[in-house]
Amino acid sequence: MSLRRRPSLPRLALFGLLTALSACSILPKSEPLRIFLLPTTTPPQQTSEPTLQHALRIHTPQASRVLSSPRIAVVPQGNEISAYQGARWSDAAPVLLRDRLIEAFQRDGRMPSVNNEDVNLYADISLHSDLRAFQSEYVDGKPQILIRLDARLVSRESQRTLANRRFEVRQPSADPSVESVVEAFGKAGDALSGEVLEWTLSHAKQMPQS
Numbered sequence: 001m002s003l004r005r006r007p008s009l010p011r012l013a014l015f016g017l018l019t020a021l022s023a024c025s026i027l028p029k030s031e032p033l034r035i036f037l038l039p040t041t042t043p044p045q046q047t048s049e050p051t052l053q054h055a056l057r058i059h060t061p062q063a064s065r066v067l068s069s070p071r072i073a074v075v076p077q078g079n080e081i082s083a084y085q086g087a088r089w090s091d092a093a094p095v096l097l098r099d100r101l102i103e104a105f106q107r108d109g110r111m112p113s114v115n116n117e118d119v120n121l122y123a124d125i126s127l128h129s130d131l132r133a134f135q136s137e138y139v140d141g142k143p144q145i146l147i148r149l150d151a152r153l154v155s156r157e158s159q160r161t162l163a164n165r166r167f168e169v170r171q172p173s174a175d176p177s178v179e180s181v182v183e184a185f186g187k188a189g190d191a192l193s194g195e196v197l198e199w200t201l202s203h204a205k206q207m208p209q210s
Contacts, residue, residue, distance in 0.1 A: 032086070033086060033087075033088060034086055034087045034088070034178070035088050035089075035090050036072070036087060036089055036178075036182045037090050038089065038097075038100060038182075038185060038186055039182065039183055039185075039186030040100070040103070040186055040190055041186070041187065041190050051109065051110055051111070051112060052111050052201070052204055052205065054111060054124040054125055054204045054207060055113035055114075055115075055121065055122055055123045055124050056105065056113065056114045056115075056123060056124070056125050056126075056127060056200065056204075057114075057116065057117060057119075057121075057123035057127070058098055058101050058102050058105075058114065058115070058116055058117075059098070059116070059117045059126060059127060059128050060098045060116065060117065061097060061098060061129040061130060061131035061149060062094070062130045063093065063094045063130070063131040063134070066081055067094065067131055067133075067134050067135075068092055068093070068094060069092055069093070070088040070089040070090070070091060070093070071083035071084075071088060071089070072084045072087050072088065072089060072136070072178070072181070072182070073093075073134065073135035073136070074136040074137070074138075074143075074181075075135055075136070075137040075138065076138055077138060081135065084178050084181070087178045093134045094134075097131060097134065097147070097149070097189060097192075098116060099116075100189045100190070101127070101193050101196055101197075102114055102115070102116060103193075104190075104193035104194065104196075104197050105197060105200075108197055108201075110201055111200075111204065123156060124155070124156055124207070125153055125154070125155060125156065125200070125203075125204060125207070126153070126154045126156065127151060127152075127153055127196075128151070128152050128154060129149050129150060129151040129152070130149070130150040131147075131148075131149055132148040132149065132150060133146045133147060133148035133168075134147050134148075136173065136181050136184075142173070142176075143172075143173040143176050143180075143181055144170055144171060144172045144173060145169075145170065145172075145173065145181070145184045145185050145187075145188040146168070146188075147167075147168070147169045147188050147189065147192050148167070148168045149166070149167045149168075149196070150164070151164065151165055151166075151167060151196060151199075152165075153203055162203055162207075163199075163203050165199060167192055167195050167199075169188045169191045169192045169195070170188070171184045171185075171191065172184065
């Protein structure tokens, strides 16, 4: 009577590895991550009004942990906040909004010296803010963008708040697709930047020229 030989341990390990690899091959592949820039509309022509001499520093808005990430936030219902799957901003939302504000001032031209807190340049006025909302919300089953920003202007000389204001912009999205939502974010960002621009300039005009 002959005994059957047991397979060696290396062969068993190899068989197990091949089985695992074959099982992995039938799993669904994950969708590629899509990265979106914050779009902008056609920039207006530079104004011909006299240029102010004040230098402005725009600080990155403070925000909650959810809004301080590159995820594209969405509120599908009630107080539930989530994010669009497989889609991200090119940078954290507060940074995108800060850069959009700087771009608006640079395109306008009435206040030529505009920088952020990372640039060690002189500034007469600082724009600080808290980003309270930067998300898509569903209203009556349709998505609309909500950007809410609490802004305050601070004088470098006195270190006092010159003015403060809450800005809120809502922009409907053409449809629920991520592409349309991103496009609506861009329009809302442009609208809010325009309001912040005019508000800041109106207060800067009341200050003595440096």
